Amino acid sequence: MHELSLCQSAVEIIQQQAEQHGVARVTGVWLEIGALSCVEERAVRFSFDIACQG
Numbered sequence: 766m767h768e769l770s771l772c773q774s775a776v777e778i779i780q781q782q783a784e785q786h787g788v789a790r791v792t793g794v795w796l797e798i799g800a801l802s803c804v805e806e807r808a809v810r811f812s813f814d815i816a817c818q819g
Contacts, residue, residue, distance in 0.1 A: 771804065775813070
């Protein structure tokens with residue numbers, strides 16, 4: 766399930782950007798998944814929730 770590692774990386778980048786810009790809480794994220802990315806949308810949604818929990 767490479768979606769989990771993608772989401773973990775995305776969360777790390779989001780956290781870094783939030784810190785750099787003095788943002789205490791991120792309330793929304795927009796991810797664009799390309800048609801040929803071989804990534805399942807449902808798996809990304811599930812994995813992103815897990816990655817956000819730590």
